[in-house]
């Protein structure tokens with residue numbers, strides 16, 4: 001992304017939170033329908049970690065595709081020339097990367113109290129793990145493997161804070177990560193052409209949910225197996241190839257394809273009679289064989305010679321306002337990432353935290369020796385203490401005298417970032 005796109009997108013995110021707050025709405029929805037497999041009512045439709053016998057068993061990919069599309073639409077209502085970008089976290093693995101700079105996603109951490117904790121939770125994926133996924137033939141196996149293992153899990157647990165919790169959409173990094181996950185699905189579908197869903201409706205996108213006065217459209221997941229259907233194309237290494245697409249204006253009265261590097265449109269890219277579309281770049285637009293703008297269509301290809309004026313002054317100078325998220329118990333909900341993995345095969349980790357209430361020291365007993373990380377959070381969800389332990393079943397956390405009285409949450413994770421247990425304790 002160019003500097004102008006970064007500053008435009010950051011400003012749009014701040015404006016969206018100060019408006020009808022799509023971040024908070026999406027995070028709350030995402031948390032409320034996160035996963036019911038381990039609850040009293042496992043038959044309820046949910047969004048994650050679905051099992052082979054469930055009708056919505058691979059809904060994860062389609063649902064998150066709609067979610068990032070909804071966010072991009074909201075951004076484009078502010079500025080139609082902005083798009084979401086993807087964070088390829090098999091390559092960009094440092095907290096020193098541009099993505100986390102103060103002028104990019106960095107400022108949200110403090111301004112929205114996200115409490116990121118880079119690298120503590122577990123590893124990011126390797127390029128090999130991405131190519132292994134590309135070799136999987138069955139869609140359900142692919143979806144399940146993608147969701148539970150590092151290609152999806154990695155960025156959530158590595159980023160820390162809200163990201164490894166059901167409220168992860170509170171962090172704008174969620175969208176950069178899920179655009180990447182969506183691109184992995186897109187790339188897989190280009191090879192295998194065999195995504196298919198048993199369920200035919202999507203939570204939130206079932207034609208009944210209203211956000212900001214608008215009823216969100218009803219979507220059959222089988223209709224969005226190809227990201228082109230939403231008018232979405234992935235640009236990579238300075239090139240966006242627009243192909244095999246018929247402009248329909250389903251989502252926008254004028255479809256604008258904007259990319260600040262090179263755009264190449266052709267190979268069955270069609271603007272039919274009555275359709276309205278434009279392709280704009282700062283650098284280069286190539287219309288190659290297979291491109292067709294029919295008589296009776298409205299089509300324009302142009303080079304934007306001035307970069308800066310695409311952003312209205314109010315967005316360039318919009319204030320980075322502090323707007324903390326409200327406290328929620330969902331920040332401490334345990335996520336079972338792997339089905340049949342280590343967590344489930346091991347003996348259950350029975351632990352006690354005592355004394356409770358406490359004054360200065362808490363002792364946590366595990367049922368077996370483990371390498372683990374203990375974090376203590378206050379009621380605002382702010383970390384007040386963190387300690388690492390090696391190969392022990394007795395975790396003693398000292399020097400808690402200075403904490404103010406009230407409720408605290410203790411979270412214990414293993415060395416791979418898997419959540420072992422969460423306990424609520426009271427400070428006298």
Ligand SMILES: [Cu+2]
Nearest residue numbers: 030047048064
């Ligand atoms: Cu999710």
